[in-house]
Amino acid sequence: MTIRPDAATLRSPTAVRQADVTVVGGAGHVGIPLVLALAEAGLHVNVNDRNKTSLELLQAGRLPFIEYGAQAVLNKALQEGLLLFSDSPDCISSCGPLIITIGTPIDEFLNPVRKVVQDCIDSVLPFLADGQLVVLRSTVFPGTTDWVASYLRDRGRHLMVAFCPERIVQGAGLKELRELPQIVSGTTPEAEREAAKLFERIAPEVIVLSPIEAEFAKLFTNAYRYIEFAATNEFYLVAKSAGVDYRRVLKAMKHNYPRLKGVPGPGFTAGPCLVKDTMQLAAFARNQFGFGHAALLVNEGLVLHVVDDLKRRYDLPNMTVGLLGMAFKAESDDTRASLSYKFKKILGTQARAVLTTDPFVTTDPELQGLDEVISKSDLMILCAPHRAYREVDFLGKPVFDLWGHLEGGNVIR
Numbered sequence: 001m002t003i004r005p006d007a008a009t010l011r012s013p014t015a016v017r018q019a020d021v022t023v024v025g026g027a028g029h030v031g032i033p034l035v036l037a038l039a040e041a042g043l044h045v046n047v048n049d050r051n052k053t054s055l056e057l058l059q060a061g062r063l064p065f066i067e068y069g070a071q072a073v074l075n076k077a078l079q080e081g082l083l084l085f086s087d088s089p090d091c092i093s094s095c096g097p098l099i100i101t102i103g104t105p106i107d108e109f110l111n112p113v114r115k116v117v118q119d120c121i122d123s124v125l126p127f128l129a130d131g132q133l134v135v136l137r138s139t140v141f142p143g144t145t146d147w148v149a150s151y152l153r154d155r156g157r158h159l160m161v162a163f164c165p166e167r168i169v170q171g172a173g174l175k176e177l178r179e180l181p182q183i184v185s186g187t188t189p190e191a192e193r194e195a196a197k198l199f200e201r202i203a204p205e206v207i208v209l210s211p212i213e214a215e216f217a218k219l220f221t222n223a224y225r226y227i228e229f230a231a232t233n234e235f236y237l238v239a240k241s242a243g244v245d246y247r248r249v250l251k252a253m254k255h256n257y258p259r260l261k262g263v264p265g266p267g268f269t270a271g272p273c274l275v276k277d278t279m280q281l282a283a284f285a286r287n288q289f290g291f292g293h294a295a296l297l298v299n300e301g302l303v304l305h306v307v308d309d310l311k312r313r314y315d316l317p318n319m320t321v322g323l324l325g326m327a328f329k330a331e332s333d334d335t336r337a338s339l340s341y342k343f344k345k346i347l348g349t350q351a352r353a354v355l356t357t358d359p360f361v362t363t364d365p366e367l368q369g370l371d372e373v374i375s376k377s378d379l380m381i382l383c384a385p386h387r388a389y390r391e392v393d394f395l396g397k398p399v400f401d402l403w404g405h406l407e408g409g410n411v412i413r
């Protein structure tokens with residue numbers, strides 16, 4: 001099935017197949033900003049995704065999730081007829097580059113799932129023309145790009161294969177695509193050259209690496225972030241065990257001291273990428289990635305620490321606990337791998353009742369309004385530090401705030 005845009009010139013499936021570039025997974029969190037950046041550069045983009053709901057929303061001019069600054073660009077791209085929508089592999093373009101931005105999860109063993117990439121390649125392969133450029137944009141296990149190239153060669157196909165990792169921060173992808181250098185790599189000089197040419201159209205700068213270097217660059221970037229958050233979270237725990245307010249210490253450490261400028265404050269570190277990519281690296285390192293595993297223990301363990309702490313201070317079994325913010329981070333509507341749900345699960349066995357709320361999340365039918373959660377809760381936990389919570393009257397009830405986001409006598413740390 002092909003979903004067609006309104007522009008009369010782009011109605012036929014032939015038009016879809018002649019788009020300048022196809023983005024497979026184009027209606028996802030990485031796909032949408034990339035699609036819009038390519039359209040901003042004047043390219044006709046085939047937005048190929050198996051999620052029909054997201055495609056229909058996009059086609060109707062609505063973003064399926066929060067992407068700051070993207071609405072006006074989407075409107076303009078639709079008006080100019082630059083977006084074409086397709087929901088099956090047989091509708092990919094047979095001329096321009098194919099960029100793959102599908103999800104690349106880890107499995108129950110915390111290991112990468114290469115089959116996801118293989119299945120995607122298998123599905124589009126019959127519809128690709130020899131000579132086309134295939135760009136892996138999803139985060140992949142080291143060696144995957146070379147493996148894809150040899151997989152295609154073994155099937156007698158002559159395609160150019162590149163890996164150009166996405167490094168945007170979710171929600172601000174379009175802005176960052178305009179500002180950040182793009183790392184590109186190719187399995188042949190032609191693939192590398194064509195990938196560089198493509199990303200030069202949307203990026204201020206292109207950095208060329210070999211595929212394995214680029215794969216590591218992406219995983220190291222995310223693992224470093226994850227470890228950095230774990231380090232500050234562990235400092236928080238050490239300080240707390242001594243009865244010291246870590247935030248005061250951190251503030252003093254950073255004050256007019258450039259070397260520590262980037263140290264983050266403590267927080268619940270989660271989301272769809274950091275843990276997954278740290279574990280991909282751990283799998284590559286034969287589970288000998290000490291820092292990565294230690295970071296997992298600290299960041300995931302923080303939730304248990306907070307629950308134990310609250311158990312010591314309060315009569316939890318007789319209390320209703322309200323969780324504020326179910327997205328994995330502030331100002332986001334994305335609940336994927338959010339530690340808020342770990343709180344919900346654990347407190348479900350430790351407290352009388354658990355109530356949840358979030359001003360952004362639209363995908364969880366169990367959420368309640370903020371006022372209702374405040375009035376029914378005996379104790380609250382600030383799980384995601386959305387800005388709006390700063391202005392809220394919590395009726396003098398205790399709110400646990402690890403982030404240092406809230407002020408007031410009722411705030412506990």
Ligand SMILES: NC(=O)c1ccc[n+]([C@@H]2O[C@H](COP(=O)([O-])OP(=O)(O)OC[C@H]3O[C@@H](n4cnc5c(N)ncnc54)[C@H](O)[C@@H]3O)[C@@H](O)[C@H]2O)c1
Pocket residue numbers: 024025026027028029030031048049050051054101102103104119120123137138139140166167168169170171272273
């Ligand atoms: N979310 C981020 O901020 C971010 C940042 C950098 C890199 N990444 C990486 O980018 C990749 C995508 O992440 P995401 O957050 O956009 O995931 P997502 O789930 O939001 O988007 C993936 C999209 O791919 C579609 N899809 C999956 N398989 C498909 C197939 N075979 N054919 C067509 N469509 C298919 C899904 O329907 C979905 O719309 C992952 O490898 C992730 O690690 C994500």
